[in-house]
Amino acid sequence: MMQLTSWPVLLPLVVGFIILFARFGGLHLQRSLSLLAILGLIVVSTELVKVSLTGVHQVYLLGNWIAPFGIVLVLDQLSALMVMMTSLLALGALWYAIATKIDKQGSHFHVLFQILLFGLNGAFMTGDVFNLFVFFEVLLLASYGLLLHGSGRLRTKAGLHYVVINLIGSTLFLFAVGALYGVVGTLNIADMAAKVAQAPVDDLGLIAAAGLLLLIVFGLKAAMFPLYLWLPNAYANTSAPVAALFAIMTKVGLYAIIRVHGTVFGDTAGELAHYYAPWVLGLGLMTLIMAALGVMASRGLREQVAYLVLASVATLLIGVGLNSPQALSATLYYLIHSTLIAGAMFLLADVISRGRGVHEDRFDSAPSMPNAILIGSVFMFGAIAMAGMPPLSGFFGKVLILSAALNQAWFALILGVVLISGLIMIISMARAGSLLFYRTQPSNVLPGEALNRPAFVAVIALFSVSVLLVIFANPITAYTDVIALQQFNSQTYIEAVLNTAAVTESAP
Amino acid sequence: MEALIALTIGVMTATGVYLTLRARTFPVVLGLTLLAYAVNVFLFAMGRLTIGQPAVIDAAAAGYTDPLPQALVLTAIVIAFGMTAFLIVLALKARGELGNDHVDGLHQAKDEQTQTKSNQQGAKS
Numbered sequence: 001m002m003q004l005t006s007w008p009v010l011l012p013l014v015v016g017f018i019i020l021f022a023r024f025g026g027l028h029l030q031r032s033l034s035l036l037a038i039l040g041l042i043v044v045s046t047e048l049v050k051v052s053l054t055g056v057h058q059v060y061l062l063g064n065w066i067a068p069f070g071i072v073l074v075l076d077q078l079s080a081l082m083v084m085m086t087s088l089l090a091l092g093a094l095w096y097a098i099a100t101k102i103d104k105q106g107s108h109f110h111v112l113f114q115i116l117l118f119g120l121n122g123a124f125m126t127g128d129v130f131n132l133f134v135f136f137e138v139l140l141l142a143s144y145g146l147l148l149h150g151s152g153r154l155r156t157k158a159g160l161h162y163v164v165i166n167l168i169g170s171t172l173f174l175f176a177v178g179a180l181y182g183v184v185g186t187l188n189i190a191d192m193a194a195k196v197a198q199a200p201v202d203d204l205g206l207i208a209a210a211g212l213l214l215l216i217v218f219g220l221k222a223a224m225f226p227l228y229l230w231l232p233n234a235y236a237n238t239s240a241p242v243a244a245l246f247a248i249m250t251k252v253g254l255y256a257i258i259r260v261h262g263t264v265f266g267d268t269a270g271e272l273a274h275y276y277a278p279w280v281l282g283l284g285l286m287t288l289i290m291a292a293l294g295v296m297a298s299r300g301l302r303e304q305v306a307y308l309v310l311a312s313v314a315t316l317l318i319g320v321g322l323n324s325p326q327a328l329s330a331t332l333y334y335l336i337h338s339t340l341i342a343g344a345m346f347l348l349a350d351v352i353s354r355g356r357g358v359h360e361d362r363f364d365s366a367p368s369m370p371n372a373i374l375i376g377s378v379f380m381f382g383a384i385a386m387a388g389m390p391p392l393s394g395f396f397g398k399v400l401i402l403s404a405a406l407n408q409a410w411f412a413l414i415l416g417v418v419l420i421s422g423l424i425m426i427i428s429m430a431r432a433g434s435l436l437f438y439r440t441q442p443s444n445v446l447p448g449e450a451l452n453r454p455a456f457v458a459v460i461a462l463f464s465v466s467v468l469l470v471i472f473a474n475p476i477t478a479y480t481d482v483i484a485l486q487q488f489n490s491q492t493y494i495e496a497v498l499n500t501a502a503v504t505e506s507a508p
Numbered sequence: 509m510e511a512l513i514a515l516t517i518g519v520m521t522a523t524g525v526y527l528t529l530r531a532r533t534f535p536v537v538l539g540l541t542l543l544a545y546a547v548n549v550f551l552f553a554m555g556r557l558t559i560g561q562p563a564v565i566d567a568a569a570a571g572y573t574d575p576l577p578q579a580l581v582l583t584a585i586v587i588a589f590g591m592t593a594f595l596i597v598l599a600l601k602a603r604g605e606l607g608n609d610h611v612d613g614l615h616q617a618k619d620e621q622t623q624t625k626s627n628q629q630g631a632k633s
Contacts, residue, residue: 130580137587144594153605160533160602160611167540167591168528174547174584181577182554 004051005060005075007044008083008121011037016114023107031098034110038094041087041117045080052080055486057496059127064502067127068191072497074127077483078332082124082255085336086248089343090117092462096347097241099455100354105150105239112149116142116245123252127497129180130187132256133173136221140166143249146242147234158237165230169220176213183207189263190497193490197268208272211265215276218260221253223313224280225287232294235306240350243302244343244462250313251339257320258328258487266490274323281321285417288314292421296428301349301361304432308345308386311425312338318414319401327404328484333477334397337469341385341394344462348382351375351456352436357448363432368440371451376437378459383429385466388422393469398422400477513553520546533599533609537592544588551581 015037022029051058058075061067094113096102103109119139126132144166148159181187183203184195196207216227223231231250235243261276269275291314294307316338319331353361355369369375381392388394398418405414469476486492520542527539555574563575603609 130583134583134587137591141590141594144598148598156598156602156605157612160598163591163595163598164528164536164540164611167595168543170587170591171540171543171547174551178547178551178554178577178580181551181580187576 003060004044004047005058005073005125006062008041008048008087009073009118009125011041011044012114012117012121016111016118019110019114020108027104030110031103034094034113035091035098037114038087038091038117041121042084042091045084045087048075048080049077049084051075052077053482055482057493059497059500061500061502066502067498067500068186068188071131072127072188072500073125074493074497075125076493077486078255078258079124081332081336081483082251083121085251085339086117086120086124088465089248089340089462090245092340092343092347092458093241093244095461096244096350096455096458097239099458100240100350100452102150102239102241108145109149112142112145113245115139116146118142120248120252124255127189128187129177129189129192129260132260133170133177136173136252137170139249139252140170143246146245147238149242150239152237155237158233162230162234165220165227169217172213172220173217176210176217179206179210179213183210188497189260190494193264193266193268193494194498196264196272197270201271204271208275211261211272211276212279215257215261215279218253218256219283222250222257222317223253223287223310224317225283225290225314228287228290228310231310232303232306235309235346236300236303240347243306243346247309247339247342247346250309251316251335254313254316254320254335262487263490263493266488268491268494277321277323279321280317281323281414284314284317284321285414287317288417288421292424295425298428298432299363301352301363301432301436302346304428305342305345305349305386308425308429309338309342311421312342312386315398315401315418318418319404322401322404322408322414324404324407325481325484325488327401328487329477329480330397330400330404332480332483333400333469334394336476337385337393337397337466340462340465341382344459345382345386347455347459347462348375348379351451351459352379353448355448355451356436363435365435365439365441367442369448372437372440375451376433378463379433379437381466382463383433385463387426387429389426391470393466393473396470396473509557513549513557517546517550517553520549531610531612533602533611536611537595537599540595541588541592544584544592548581548584548588551577551584553577 015033019030019033022033052075060073062071116139119135119142122135123132123139126135144163147162148155183206184192186192186195199207220227235246257280265272265274265276267273288311291307291311295304295311298304298307316331316335319327319334349361352375355375356366359366385392385394388398402415402418405411408414524539524542524546527535527542530536555577558573561571561573562569563573563578
């Protein structure tokens with residue numbers, strides 16, 4: 001059972017290399033290998049979720065070096081959930097890419113796709129801060145390649161900005177990690193938490209500064225105010241399946257805040273316990289305001305969806321900033337919803353853009369697209385889910401987060417910002433929908449391409465998660481409650497990692 | 509020695525930040541490289557400054573220097589090297605496609621026209 005923990009990291013890496021050489025076997029071989037790998041990943045992650053439900057942390061010692069000295073992979077319920085979601089979203093995105101032949105536009109799409117999954121899963125599983133940096137770099141490098149996949153001047157320009165800002169982020173990450181290592185003398189998250197708990201008072205200021213520097217880095221990945229400016233351009237200008245998969249990339253930053261800050265500066269940290277939470281809450285509120293304004297000001301659907309992703313990240317940041325098990329549970333429920341629905345919205349925006357021919361996804365008057373009724377209904381469904389209106393899962397997620405906010409000191413401000421920005425988003429999406437689907441002009445201009453039905457299946461499948469989240473709301477919230485409690489009880493994580501004994505070779 | 513190292517890191521970081529804020533891609537690449545140098549020295553210094561001590565176990569050694577930052581710096585150098593190479597290629601590609609080397613450069617005339625057109629139409633509707 002110990003070996004299973006390393007599978008979600010190893011599988012995409014190995015398959016990525018195999019696909020690189022499968023190039024000589026043609027695109028079909030690459031596609032089938034890539035699909036098979038993701039199906040395998042789903043099986044593995046289901047198994048991991050099952051294992052994690054026992055509540056015992058699965059710790060895998062790389063190279064059999066015990067915890068503070070070697071690098072560990074840790075599987076707990078939170079990381080199992082994240083790995084599961086990554087593989088589900090990846091299946092939808094890959095299916096769409098294959099069905100629309102987007103993977104044909106450049107070489108090595110599938111290789112980069114698998115390496116991105118390798119980086120993502122690694123970042124979710126690792127228990128070591130420097131290893132987290134390495135996995136961040138792996139997933140970023142793969143994402144640079146995927147972002148630039150295909151071509152186009154706007155894409156190159158957005159890609160350049162994305163690469164430069166992330167390189168600066170990497171440098172800051174190293175400064176933060178270096179400073180933390182210089183003070184506490186360890187890189188293992190669990191050991192760091194134990195050392196911070198016993199740190200002398202003189203060092204606390206330095207530790208706090210390094211922790212906030214780390215928060216900036218994770219905030220950059222999560223697109224937190226004021227570091228979100230790279231996101232709308234990068235997401236709006238890349239190809240649809242890549243943008244869909246990137247919906248989980250912002251969540252990596254969020255996960256890192258929950259994992260690293262939640263553990264190191266958790267209840268055990270004494271004077272520094274949860275000192276980062278007000279920052280996350282305040283910046284989350286600012287991000288939400290800016291995102292709502294961005295949604296309103298967007299000139300095209302893809303740009304609008306990118307800002308909606310930003311709004312969902314902001315809502316999640318608020319949930320993390322509220323800093324209680326109840327709020328974290330609500331955040332995780334909303335995280336499942338927002339990741340998969342945002343991915344589906346990017347795919348849908350591409351479907352609409354293809355249907356409108358030269359008008360693409362701009363909000364202007366165009367000839368009616370083929371299958372407008374079907375696509376329009378799905379758009380309305382997605383808009384309701386995304387804007388957080390009943391009866392879909394976005395509504396439940398927001399209600400859960402807001403009810404967790406009620407016992408906060410400034411709950412009136414939080415409620416006001418979330419509800420008003422929600423209203424702005426509903427109005428803007430209604431406007432977008434009526435411009436795209438109602439204000440059509442009779443014309444003899446050729447409409448865009450017909451609906452690609454196999455590709456549309458991926459959109460429907462991802463959207464159907466929203467319905468499932470509502471129907472099974474009770475068991476799912478019970479599940480996220482358990483995850484949140486396990487995460488808040490950071491002492492068990494620390495003990496589990498530090499007390500894992502090395503595997504002794506059994507006699508043959 | 510501490511003051512000298514601190515000064516070096518400070519000057520390199522300041523230069524790197526200044527160059528990163530420049531408008532053209534080449535100074536930005538140089539700036540990021542300088543930032544990477546600064547952070548490498550910084551990581552190295554975080555293992556405390558010791559002179560003439562071995563990093564690996566040696567029976568005759570009187571003391572040791574911390575080997576971990578050295579391993580970290582090696583990893584960081586390799587990653588920064590790869591990223592810089594990628595960035596240079598991307599900057600060249602951007603120079604070719606955008607027609608100039610501005611980081612936030614204008615696109616070619618064709619893009620600008622379609623963009624302003626869509627803006628006007630957006631304003632009308």
